[in-house]
Amino acid sequence: MRNRQGVLYNLSVLAVGQVVAQLANMAALVYLANYxxxxxxxxxxxxxxxxxxxxxxxxxxxxxxxxxEVSRFSETKQVLNYAREQTGLLAxxxxxxxTVGLLVLPRLPFYEHAPWVFLLYLATIIPQVYTQxxxxxxxxxxxxxxxxxxxxxxxxxxxxxxxxxxxxxxxxMSALLWIPILFGISMILSNxxxxxxxxxxxxxxxxxxxxxxxxxxxxxxxxxxLGSNVLVLRVLFNIDIILxxxxxxxxxxxNYAAASRIMFLLVVAVEVLWAALLPRLSRLAKESRExxxxxxxxxxxxxxxxxxxxxxxxxxxxPEFVELIxxxxxxxxxxxxxxLALSYSMLALATFLGNTLIAEDRQRRYFLPLIASSxxxxxxxxxxxxxxxxxxxxxxxxxxxxxxxxxxxxxxxxNFARELGIALLGIAPxxxxxxxxxxxxxxxxxLARIAIAGLSYLALAAWPMRQFRSRLRAPGNSV
Numbered sequence: 001m002r003n004r005q006g007v008l009y010n011l012s013v014l015a016v017g018q019v020v021a022q023l024a025n026m027a028a029l030v031y032l033a034n035y036x037x038x039x040x041x042x043x044x045x046x047x048x049x050x051x052x053x054x055x056x057x058x059x060x061x062x063x064x065x066x067x068x069e070v071s072r073f074s075e076t077k078q079v080l081n082y083a084r085e086q087t088g089l090l091a092x093x094x095x096x097x098x099t100v101g102l103l104v105l106p107r108l109p110f111y112e113h114a115p116w117v118f119l120l121y122l123a124t125i126i127p128q129v130y131t132q133x134x135x136x137x138x139x140x141x142x143x144x145x146x147x148x149x150x151x152x153x154x155x156x157x158x159x160x161x162x163x164x165x166x167x168x169x170x171x172x173m174s175a176l177l178w179i180p181i182l183f184g185i186s187m188i189l190s191n192x193x194x195x196x197x198x199x200x201x202x203x204x205x206x207x208x209x210x211x212x213x214x215x216x217x218x219x220x221x222x223x224x225x226l227g228s229n230v231l232v233l234r235v236l237f238n239i240d241i242i243l244x245x246x247x248x249x250x251x252x253x254x255n256y257a258a259a260s261r262i263m264f265l266l267v268v269a270v271e272v273l274w275a276a277l278l279p280r281l282s283r284l285a286k287e288s289r290e291x292x293x294x295x296x297x298x299x300x301x302x303x304x305x306x307x308x309x310x311x312x313x314x315x316x317x318x319p320e321f322v323e324l325i326x327x328x329x330x331x332x333x334x335x336x337x338x339x340l341a342l343s344y345s346m347l348a349l350a351t352f353l354g355n356t357l358i359a360e361d362r363q364r365r366y367f368l369p370l371i372a373s374s375x376x377x378x379x380x381x382x383x384x385x386x387x388x389x390x391x392x393x394x395x396x397x398x399x400x401x402x403x404x405x406x407x408x409x410x411x412x413x414x415n416f417a418r419e420l421g422i423a424l425l426g427i428a429p430x431x432x433x434x435x436x437x438x439x440x441x442x443x444x445x446x447l448a449r450i451a452i453a454g455l456s457y458l459a460l461a462a463w464p465m466r467q468f469r470s471r472l473r474a475p476g477n478s479v
Contacts, residue, residue, distance in 0.1 A: 020150045020153070020154070021149045021150055021152070021153035021154075022153075024150075024153035024154045024156070024157035024158075025153050025156075025157065026262070027157045027161060028153075028156055028157040028160045028161065029261050029262070030325055030326065031157075031160055031161050031164075032044060032160060032179070033254070033257075033258050033326060033329070033330065034326065034327065034329060035164065035165070035175065036175065036176070036254075037251075037254070037329070038250070038251035038252075038254030038255050038258075038329075038330065039249070039250045039251045039254055040175070040176055040250075040254070041254040041257060041258065042244075042245070042249075042250035042251055042252070042253035042254030042255075042256075042257060043110075043113055043114050043117060043176060043250050043253075043254075044117070044176065044179055045241050045253060045254065045257035045261065046110055046118075046241055046242065046245040046250070046253060047114070047117045047118050047120075047121040047180060048121065048238075048241075049238040049241040049242050049245075050105075050118055050121055050122070050242070051121035051122065051124055051180075052234055052237070052238060053231070053234055054097055054101055054121070054122050054124070054125050055124065055125055055128055056227075056230050056231050056234050057093075057097045057227075057231060058090070058093050058094040058096075058097040058098075058125040058128060058129075059090065059093070059128065059227075059230075060093055060223055060226075060227035060230075060231075061222070061223030061224075061225075061226025061227030061228075061229075061230060062086055062089055062090055062093070062219070062223055062227075063131075063134040064134075064226050064230070064358060065219065065222050065223050065226055066082070066083070066086050066134045066135065066138060067134050067137050067138045067282075068138075068282050068358075068359075069082065069138070070082065070083070070134075070135060070138025070139060071138045071139075071140070071282055071283060072282070072283065073138075076201070076202055076203065079135070079138075079139070079202060080202040080203065080204070080206070083132070083135050083198075083202070083206045084206055084207060084208065084209040085209055085210065085211035085215065085216075085219075086219070087129065087130070087132075087206055087207065087208040087209070088208035088209045088210040088211065089210070089211070089216060089219060089220075090128070090129045090208070091129045091208045092210070094125045094126060094128065094129050097125055098122065098123075098125060098126070101122045101125075102119075102122070105118055105119065105122065108246075109245070109246050110245040110246065110250070113250060114176050114177075116177055117176050117177060117179075117180060120177065120180035120181060120184070121180045121183075123180075123184070124180070124183065124184055124187060127184065127187050127188050127191060128187075129208070130191050130195060131187075131191050131194075132191070132194050132195050132198050132206055133145055133148055133191075133194050135194075135198050135202075135206070136148075136194050136197070136198060139201065141197070141201070144193065144194050144197050145194070147193055147194075148190045148191075148193040148194045149190070151186075151189055151190045151193045152186045152187060152189070152190030153186075155185065155186035155189050155190070156182060156183055156186035159182040159185065159186065160179070160182060163182070164178060164179070164182070225364045225366075225367055226358070228367055229354070229358075229366045229367055229370055232367070232370040232371055232374050233351070233354070233370055233374075235370075235374035235377060235378065236347060236370070236373055236374055236377055236397070236400060236401060236404065237347075238260075239374070239377055239378055239381065240256065240260065240377070240381050240393040240394070240396070240397050241253055241256065241257055241260070243378070243381045243382060243385060243393070244256055244381075244385060244389075244390065244393055247381075247382070247385045247386060248385060248389055248390075252332075252389050252390055254330070255330050255331075255332040255333050255336070255390055256332075256333070256336055256389075256390035256393060256394070258322070258326060258330040258333040259318075259322060259330075259333040259334070259336040259337035259340055259390075259394075260336065260340050260344075260394075262322075262325075262337065263314065263337065263340040263341055263343070263344040263345075281295060281296065281356070281359040282359045285359050285360045285361070292360075293415055293417065294417075294472060296356060296415055297415070297416065297417040297419065297420045297472055298468075298469060298472055299352075300352060300353075300356075300420065301420050301423050301424070301465070301468055301472075302465070303348070303349065303352055304349065304424060305423075305427055305461055305465055307345045307348055307349060308345070308427070308431060309430070309431060309434050309454070309457045309461075310341070310345060311341050311342050311345035311346075312341075312431055312434060312435060313341075313434060313438065313450065313453065313454070314337065314338065314340075314341025314342070314345075315338050315339075315341045315342055316435060316438045316439070317438055317446055317449065317450065318334055318335070318337035318338035318341055319334030319335065319337070319338065320334075320446040321337065321446055321450075322334045322337045324446055324447070332389075332390055332391075333390075335391050335394075336390045336391055336393075336394045339391070339394035339395055339397075339398050340394050340397070340398070342398055343394065343397050343398035343401045343402075344401070346398070346401040346402050346404075346405045347401040347404070347405070349405055350401065350404045350405040350408050353405075353408040353409065353411075353412050354366045354369075354370075354408060356412065356415070357408075357411070357412075365411055366408075369403075369404055369407040369408055369411070370404065372403065372404075372407070373400045373401070373403050373404035373407070374400070376396075376399060376400040376403055377396060377397055377399075377400035379396075380395070380396025380397070380399055380400060381393045381396040381397070383396070384396050417472060419468055419471045419472045420468070420472075422468065422471070423464055423465060423467070423468035426461075426463075426464025426465075426467070426468070427460075427461045427464055427465070429460055430456070430457045430458075430459075430460035430461040430464075431457065433453075433456050433457065433460055434453045434454070434456060434457040437449070437452055437453040437456055438453050441453075
């Protein structure tokens with residue numbers, strides 16, 4: 001039943017799936033931005049942001065709890081019974097959120113711009129009930145996890161790029177209405193990619209069944225902090241889009257989203273990485289503190305080595321990169337991209353550290369930092385947007401993301417190994433070379449500068465990272 005492949009295999013499978021999915025997502029994002037223009041794109045991104053809150057509220061921590069608990073089961077019957085009961089709880093929560101959403105949505109300021117768009121995005125909580133990717137993750141069946149992500153992204157991108165212009169106006173429905181429908185179709189198809197193999201592994205399809213009241217209370221007790229953490233974390237993901245929709249015109253939100261949705265892919269990548277790490281690190285946290293710390297430092301070091309040059313490169317080349325991919329249609333997005341390159345890189349690192357607390361069953365310590373950072377984001381965006389619009393929102397989010405990262409570093413300080421600090425110092429010359437090359441080659445095409453600076457960074461960072469891995473695993477190291 002359980003896949004016995006190593007974590008490196010799981011990471012490799014998910015990495016391939018993530019690359020394909022991200023390229024497809026990027027294609028759909030750029031196409032929609034150019035096809036709809038700032039105003040229409042802003043409405044869609046507000047709808048996507050609302051959808052994310054609805055999906056999180058309807059799931060309320062049941063999926064990460066399910067991953068953690070399924071990863072510790074040893075019998076197929078245990079997994080099947082648990083999964084059926086978990087699906088029953090998901091169905092109840094979806095019904096509650098759908099009811100609340102239908103009452104609240106009409107009272108929001110931006111609802112009048114496109115009511116049916118927001119209602120259709122709310123409806124995506126229905127197919128989420130049968131999203132069983134969490135079962136596959138818990139069983140470490142990462143090939144199917146990666147395939148499901150690829151199918152969702154490729155299906156959505158394909159429908160958007162090749163079908164949207166033909167559907168626009170069909171049945172007197174505008175493109176804005178077709179976009180959430182196309183997303184729902186891709187969501188259902190990606191569900192089937194996982195649900196059919198899950199039925200084969202467990203002997204039958206997983207249909208909802210309500211657990212005993214005692215068991216339901218236990219699970220809801222566990223998800224109280226998990227769900228709260230994820231929902232509050234979502235504030236740090238996209239409250240800027242929601243507030244821009246309330247405080248500014250849709251085209252302002254569209255220009256901002258053109259920059260923020262690209263950089264947000266960093267956070268998505270870290271979340272996907274954790275799909276491979278969470279089952280293993282959850283077990284290691286229970287079985288071997290030494291192995292847990294070694295794995296944590298190794299993976300966090302690799303994530304830092306990827307995110308630091310991304311943040312620096314995005315800050316230095318942001319305006320030129322945005323102008324290239326949007327062909328100059330979103331002139332206000334360049335400066336926003338520069339700030340968010342730093343901001344979302346900090347959020348991605350913070351997300352990694354926060355998920356580590358979940359793997360250690362210390363998720364309650366994650367909540368207060370999330371609350372403080374989210375309040376900072378809400379207050380900062382509310383104050384800065386009226387005078388500084390999108391750029392003000394980006395700086396408010398950068399401050400909030402930086403605060404969260406700082407607090408989580410302090411909370412995780414006992415987990416860090418001395419070797420990690422040595423490795424980060426070791427890649428400093430590689431980062432300096434990247435910065436110098438992007439400026440020296442200013443006359444070259446932006447893609448050429450990215451390629452040359454990126455390859456130089458990889459060449460200079462490879463040796464200190466190899467040394468880091470060797471020292472970390474050496475007998476008698478500090479972990």
